[in-house]
Amino acid sequence: MINRKNVAVIGGGVSGLAAAKAFDEKGHRVVGFERSHDFGGVWELSRSYPDVQTQSPKDLYCYTDHPMPDEYPEWPKGPQVHAYLHSYAEKHNIARLFRLNTSVKTMERRKDDAAGWTLTIEAGGQEWTEDFDFVSVCTGQFSDKNIITHPGQDAFVERGGSVMHSSEYTDPSVCKGKDVVVLGGSKSATDIAVNAASNGARSVRLVYLENVWRVPYFVGGINFKRLLYMRAQEQQFNQWGKNLLQRVIAAVLKPLVWANFRGLEALLKVQLKMKKHNMVPTTPIEKEVSCSVPIVTPGLIDCLNSGTIKPVLGTFDSYTDEGLKLTTGVTVPCDVAVLAVGWKLGVPYLPQQYQEKLIEDDGQYRVYRLSVNPDLPDMGFVGFNSSFCTVLSAEIIANWLVRYADGQLANQPTAVDMNKNIDMMLNWKRNERPAAKIYGGLCSAPFHFKHFDEVLADIGAKKKKRSNPLAEQFSYPNAAAYGTFLASAPQYKAG
Numbered sequence: 379m380i381n382r383k384n385v386a387v388i389g390g391g392v393s394g395l396a397a398a399k400a401f402d403e404k405g406h407r408v409v410g411f412e413r414s415h416d417f418g419g420v421w422e423l424s425r426s427y428p429d430v431q432t433q434s435p436k437d438l439y440c441y442t443d444h445p446m447p448d449e450y451p452e453w454p455k456g457p458q459v460h461a462y463l464h465s466y467a468e469k470h471n472i473a474r475l476f477r478l479n480t481s482v483k484t485m486e487r488r489k490d491d492a493a494g495w496t497l498t499i500e501a502g503g504q505e506w507t508e509d510f511d512f513v514s515v516c517t518g519q520f521s522d523k524n525i526i527t528h529p530g531q532d533a534f535v536e537r538g539g540s541v542m543h544s545s546e547y548t549d550p551s552v553c554k555g556k557d558v559v560v561l562g563g564s565k566s567a568t569d570i571a572v573n574a575a576s577n578g579a580r581s582v583r584l585v586y587l588e589n590v591w592r593v594p595y596f597v598g599g600i601n602f603k604r605l606l607y608m609r610a611q612e613q614q615f616n617q618w619g620k621n622l623l624q625r626v627i628a629a630v631l632k633p634l635v636w637a638n639f640r641g642l643e644a645l646l647k648v649q650l651k652m653k654k655h656n657m658v659p660t661t662p663i664e665k666e667v668s669c670s671v672p673i674v675t676p677g678l679i680d681c682l683n684s685g686t687i688k689p690v691l692g693t694f695d696s697y698t699d700e701g702l703k704l705t706t707g708v709t710v711p712c713d714v715a716v717l718a719v720g721w722k723l724g725v726p727y728l729p730q731q732y733q734e735k736l737i738e739d740d741g742q743y744r745v746y747r748l749s750v751n752p753d754l755p756d757m758g759f760v761g762f763n764s765s766f767c768t769v770l771s772a773e774i775i776a777n778w779l780v781r782y783a784d785g786q787l788a789n790q791p792t793a794v795d796m797n798k799n800i801d802m803m804l805n806w807k808r809n810e811r812p813a814a815k816i817y818g819g820l821c822s823a824p825f826h827f828k829h830f831d832e833v834l835a836d837i838g839a840k841k842k843k844r845s846n847p848l849a850e851q852f853s854y855p856n857a858a859a860y861g862t863f864l865a866s867a868p869q870y871k872a873g
């Protein structure tokens with residue numbers, strides 16, 4: 379008999395919805411907290427810049443039982459993703475579980491010696507506490523803006539200049555007739571640069587620190603989902619936990635793998651005219667692939683070719699009377715500075731003593747299966763296993779987490795097992811695959827299949843792969859198929 383638990387879900391984005399459904403379905407009493415007025419997280423409309431669209435194709439950015447509508451384009455726009463998330467919440471009657479405009483300020487272990495946590499909650503200027511047996515943290519990696527300032531900024535703003543974070547760029551008319559400088563080289567930076575260029579900016583500069591590999595939606599005319607999301611491709615990256623035989627096979631195949639990636643690089647260099655724009659990275663592509671690899675914004679290459687966007691390697695130095703001084707020593711004209719410098723990763727509601735158990739000195743998170751820490755009982759993360767198909771990743775780990783909480787995993791780990799695995803993964807990230815350290819090590823890409831295999835094995839899924847071995851090796855993770863894999867695990871109900 380599994381006891382019904384009172385479960386808090388913090389966050390109402392992609393992951394919060396998945397977690398609320400998973401715990402509710404198993405019979406637990408779920409209360410969700412979302413500090414915003416609406417669901418959606420990064421897709422909530424007031425946080426989205428114009429023209430934002432997914433990097434993942436639509437069938438790689440959906441829950442297992444809820445495909446995106448047929449009429450959606452291959453890469454849906456922000457408002458379409460937002461509407462999709464609402465339709466998922468409606469389909470599973472999840473909204474009733476959530477309190478909107480409600481923040482979790484802090485969480486402490488319960489003082490009554492019971493398992494679980496006491497949450498301090500704030501809404502409408504009131505604060506109170508509530509006890510929960512288990513907490514599912516779904517606050518994402520993009521919740522708190524990274525705010526940076528440069529010398530001379532106040533005077534620049536007083537003179538009529540604008541400085542904004544990328545998430546505040548919601549009205550392209552601010553660019554009309556203006557000199558715009560975007561700081562950053564990520565997808566949001568290039569999205570905004572292209573948007574500004576096509577909305578009447580006088581000039582647009584993209585100032586970024588280093589060249590990175592970018593992947594276009596179509597590589598050599600083929601949708602990248604058919605090339606880069608395959609199990610066969612994933613196995614060519616240096617995965618964790620290889621046994622001796624796998625290491626021998628990898629050594630034998632090394633020249634072929636090398637040739638495969640050099641071929642891909644050559645194709646990208648030509649297609650994206652990277653040499654012409656001095657944008658060729660120095661790191662081999664296979665060493666770099668992680669959640670931070672940006673997809674090329676449609677129109678970017680045309681804008682670079684026509685000179686409407688000027689790329690500059692460097693960063694901001696200071697705002698001066700003449701404009702914006704860059705670290706290259708050059709001063710460029712600037713009326714609007716958009717800082718596409720990302721988000722602060724963190725768990726600010728978790729008191730310091732718990733953060734110390736969770737986060738190592740170099741910022742790496744100690745989380746087993748990217749979800750739980752053995753020294754922080756009765757809680758786990760959903761969505762901290764971000765990927766190139768984060769909706770699916772969140773749903774799969776939410777299903778793992780509820781079973782972990784209920785002691786119903788087929789491979790229920792001990793604290794010793796978890797710490798051993800965490801140490802092995804940290805060692806792999808630090809010494810074999812530094813790209814995996816991105817976002818505190820909370821990224822499962824490009825190892826989607828390997829991560830899902832481990833999680834499904836833990837859950838006790840009887841089916842973990844498609845019956846057709848060719849489809850399994852050479853096509854992308856299929857959300858509906860993962861629905862059947864999850865359903866093949868032993869089912870139970872709390873209560």
Ligand SMILES: Cc1cc2nc3c(=O)[nH]c(=O)nc-3n(C[C@H](O)[C@H](O)[C@H](O)COP(=O)(O)OP(=O)(O)OC[C@H]3O[C@@H](n4cnc5c(N)ncnc54)[C@H](O)[C@@H]3O)c2cc1C
Nearest residue numbers: 389391392393413419420432433434482517518761766768
């Ligand atoms: C522009 C953009 C495009 C992207 N495109 C893709 C893509 O194509 N493919 C892909 O896989 N990923 C993509 N991502 C990554 C994206 O973050 C994930 O896909 C996913 O949306 C993350 O969902 P989440 O629920 O984990 O986090 P979030 O969406 O960040 O949601 C977290 C929620 O928690 C709430 N919250 C935070 N703290 C508290 C608190 N203390 N109390 C109460 N509520 C709180 C926040 O308000 C927020 O609503 C994109 C991200 C951005 C920004």
